[in-house]
Amino acid sequence: MRGLTWDYLIRRVAMFFVTIWLGATLIFIIPRLAPGDPVAAMVSRLQAQAGYIENSAEMIEAWRRRFGLDGPIWLQYLKYMRSVLTLDLGYSLAYFPSRVEEMIVDALPWTVGLLTLATLMSFVLGNLIGALMAWRRTPGLIRNLLPLTLTFTSIPFFMLGILLIYLFAFTLDWFPPSGAYARGVEIGLNWEFIKSVIHHGTLPALSIVLTSMGFWALGMRGMMITNEGEDYMILAEAKGLNPFRVFWKYGIRTAVLPQVTALALSLGSIAGGSTLVEYIFAYPGMGYLLYQGIVNTDYTLIQGIVFMLILGTATSVLILDLLLPLIDPRITYERG
Amino acid sequence: MNATPTFPASSPAPPNGQRDDVVLRVEHLKVYYATPQGDVHAVDDVSFEVYRGEILGLVGESGCGKTTTAMAILRLVQPPGRIVGGHIWLDGIDLVRLSERELRRLRWDKISLIPQGAMNSLNPVLRVGEQIRDVIEDHEGRQPRKALKERILHLLHLVGLPSRVYNLYPHELSGGMKQRVCIAMAIALNPILIIADEPTSALDVVVQRVVAETLLRVKEELGISIILIGHDMGLMAQLADRVAVMYAGHLVEIAPVRPLFKTPLHPYTQLLIESIPSIKERKPLKLTEGLTHDLRNPPPGCIFQFRCPHVTEGCRTRRPMLQDVHPGHRVACFLYHEAVASGGTSPQR
Numbered sequence: 001m002r003g004l005t006w007d008y009l010i011r012r013v014a015m016f017f018v019t020i021w022l023g024a025t026l027i028f029i030i031p032r033l034a035p036g037d038p039v040a041a042m043v044s045r046l047q048a049q050a051g052y053i054e055n056s057a058e059m060i061e062a063w064r065r066r067f068g069l070d071g072p073i074w075l076q077y078l079k080y081m082r083s084v085l086t087l088d089l090g091y092s093l094a095y096f097p098s099r100v101e102e103m104i105v106d107a108l109p110w111t112v113g114l115l116t117l118a119t120l121m122s123f124v125l126g127n128l129i130g131a132l133m134a135w136r137r138t139p140g141l142i143r144n145l146l147p148l149t150l151t152f153t154s155i156p157f158f159m160l161g162i163l164l165i166y167l168f169a170f171t172l173d174w175f176p177p178s179g180a181y182a183r184g185v186e187i188g189l190n191w192e193f194i195k196s197v198i199h200h201g202t203l204p205a206l207s208i209v210l211t212s213m214g215f216w217a218l219g220m221r222g223m224m225i226t227n228e229g230e231d232y233m234i235l236a237e238a239k240g241l242n243p244f245r246v247f248w249k250y251g252i253r254t255a256v257l258p259q260v261t262a263l264a265l266s267l268g269s270i271a272g273g274s275t276l277v278e279y280i281f282a283y284p285g286m287g288y289l290l291y292q293g294i295v296n297t298d299y300t301l302i303q304g305i306v307f308m309l310i311l312g313t314a315t316s317v318l319i320l321d322l323l324l325p326l327i328d329p330r331i332t333y334e335r336g
Numbered sequence: 337m338n339a340t341p342t343f344p345a346s347s348p349a350p351p352n353g354q355r356d357d358v359v360l361r362v363e364h365l366k367v368y369y370a371t372p373q374g375d376v377h378a379v380d381d382v383s384f385e386v387y388r389g390e391i392l393g394l395v396g397e398s399g400c401g402k403t404t405t406a407m408a409i410l411r412l413v414q415p416p417g418r419i420v421g422g423h424i425w426l427d428g429i430d431l432v433r434l435s436e437r438e439l440r441r442l443r444w445d446k447i448s449l450i451p452q453g454a455m456n457s458l459n460p461v462l463r464v465g466e467q468i469r470d471v472i473e474d475h476e477g478r479q480p481r482k483a484l485k486e487r488i489l490h491l492l493h494l495v496g497l498p499s500r501v502y503n504l505y506p507h508e509l510s511g512g513m514k515q516r517v518c519i520a521m522a523i524a525l526n527p528i529l530i531i532a533d534e535p536t537s538a539l540d541v542v543v544q545r546v547v548a549e550t551l552l553r554v555k556e557e558l559g560i561s562i563i564l565i566g567h568d569m570g571l572m573a574q575l576a577d578r579v580a581v582m583y584a585g586h587l588v589e590i591a592p593v594r595p596l597f598k599t600p601l602h603p604y605t606q607l608l609i610e611s612i613p614s615i616k617e618r619k620p621l622k623l624t625e626g627l628t629h630d631l632r633n634p635p636p637g638c639i640f641q642f643r644c645p646h647v648t649e650g651c652r653t654r655r656p657m658l659q660d661v662h663p664g665h666r667v668a669c670f671l672y673h674e675a676v677a678s679g680g681t682s683p684q685r
């Protein structure tokens with residue numbers, strides 16, 4: 001048995017940092033290749049609002065310095081890298097005195113909470129539905145009903161979101177149409193607040209779960225069908241094992257492995273939020289923040305969010321690589 | 337079709353020299369695979385017996401229906417295949433009539449399988465020990481961990497595997513080791529019958545010997561009957577007590593191993609035995625073109641008529657039944673049936 005070695009761990013962690021460095025560098029380069037000068041654009045926007053601003057040229061200079069946009073490009077790069085290392089993401093261009101990392105810290109918990117729960121629920125439900133669709137012992141009635149649960153997959157989820165808001169928020173008034181918690185509730189670990197959060201999170205979560213479940217279900221169904229014909233499934237049958245044991249330990253246990261990789265990737269991209277869902281439900285998460293950043297051409301904010309996305313993906317891939325050999329014994333901590 | 341009603345375990349010994357230590361009796365078994373162009377008659381009216389503590393070899397060229405017969409005995413024919421008719425008596429129970437539930441309890445407890453693809457027959461994500469533990473616990477209920485592990489280690493030692501195999505995953509084993517894990521698993525519940533589907537193909541000659549000897553020990557020490565499927569006639573000569581020869585879904589000859597090799601009766605068996613390569617002399621290779629008809633459209637008359645050197649007009653219209661020519665030596669060929677009927681000696685090749 002080959003266990004986790006220092007060699008592997010060090011190599012893997014090094015790869016993690018290289019990924020992040022490359023990502024950060026790309027974030028640095030791309031906006032600078034784009035046409036237009038964000039600071040000048042902002043100052044002229046202010047000018048338009050205030051009518052006239054004295055010594056705007058000096059202002060632009062000062063702001064350049066503040067946002068690290070002055071000096072030769074290599075110096076900018078070094079400064080940028082230093083701030084990345086200290087997780088200092090700078091000031092928001094559009095909401096000037098606010099710092100990007102503060103805005104992210106405010107938004108991230110909502111998104112992570114909503115999307116992690118929704119993704120995991122969708123994963124569990126979807127895989128179960130897919131496996132049952134493929135299992136030949138599934139009772140006929142259930143087998144015929146299961147595909148119905150997947151009809152939502154073909155609806156774009158923002159459409160479903162609008163439908164849900166119309167039905168459950170406006171018509172039935174069961175759930176609130178927007179926001180993450182009720183106004184006036186004291187924020188903290190109290191029952192009122194938790195209840196309010198769940199109440200507000202249900203519809204957005206539902207629209208994500210219903211529309212993404214089919215993705216997992218179809219993948220699982222395919223894997224299970226391939227599995228049914230495998231020699232070890234036939235032998236499991238010949239062994240007269242309990243059908244449920246065959247279903248779990250011999251069927252799902254082996255079919256779910258490729259799904260886990262996909263799950264890690266989709267969990268990793270959570271940090272970017274789900275822009276459309278959060279926008280429709282006015283949910284104060286990363287996706288909503290990203291939307292605002294794009295609308296306001298707030299480069300530093302967008303950079304910050306994209307950086308979080310890279311960090312999240314790299315982290316979850318790292319964790320996956322460390323965990324995968326535990327769930328699939330055929331994968332070892334060797335090269336590759 | 338002959339619909340024999342029952343075969344109670346306590347029935348008196350059947351007439352005409354049949355033995356009373358029958359473990360398995362297959363009667364008029366038919367297994368067809370449905371295809372868009374019609375049913376493939378993979379097993380067509382096959383009848384034979386397996387006696388207590390013997391190895392019955394089942395030989396025949398690729399595609400003649402050996403695996404299908406084996407899977408039918410376990411009631412595990414995979415769709416689009418289905419058992420169309422016949423009976424499979426095991427210990428007085430007709431397996432063809434059992435419900436899924438009854439079958440599940442009986443499988444592995446009474447009949448176990450060493451599958452054709454033993455390489456891929458172990459669950460890739462479970463340790464060897466766990467896979468054997470599963471089958472014991474599902475049939476006998478939960479058991480104290482320690483005693484159970486002792487028992488599994490004992491099984492592994494029986495087939496000549498070291499204790500460390502218990503904690504290994506299938507991909508960490510060699511082909512021969514996997515094959516022996518399958519044998520250890522097959523004897524775990526001490527069944528009456530083991531069906532071994534080509535347990536030694538895809539192994540090198542030395543490992544083949546080891547696996548073959550393991551099977552012999554299983555038979556001799558545990559007294560388990562084995563149906564040994566394969567096309568290696570040399571191996572059959574060494575292991576089997578009796579040999580059944582299949583051709584195109586039909587059983588054409590069945591006899592104790594010595595007479596079968598010394599005086600094979602059916603022209604197809606003769607062909608099979610003549611084509612065994614010999615180290616001492618270099619024979620010209622006999623051209624065998626394989627199956628000559630589509631299994632969806634078996635010809636009327638004898639199934640071997642297109643390749644038979646002795647074919648007559650009668651062979652093309654009437655189908656010879658499997659009949660005793662000598663005690664225990666049965667063949668489906670008119671060459672001998674008429675000789676028996678007329679009381680003359682059987683023609684030799």
Ligand SMILES: Nc1ncnc2c1ncn2[C@@H]1O[C@H](COP(=O)(O)OP(=O)(O)OP(=O)(O)O)[C@@H](O)[C@H]1O
Pocket residue numbers: 369370371376378396397398399400401402403404405415416417452631
């Ligand atoms: N799923 C299927 N659909 C149609 N025909 C099938 C199917 N499975 C098997 N057959 C046919 O049934 C016949 C018997 O197949 P079987 O696997 O029992 O042969 P076999 O004697 O075990 O051959 P081998 O020595 O190659 O293992 C073959 O002619 C094959 O073409």
Ligand SMILES: [Mg+2]
Pocket residue numbers: 402403404452533
């Ligand atoms: Mg076969």
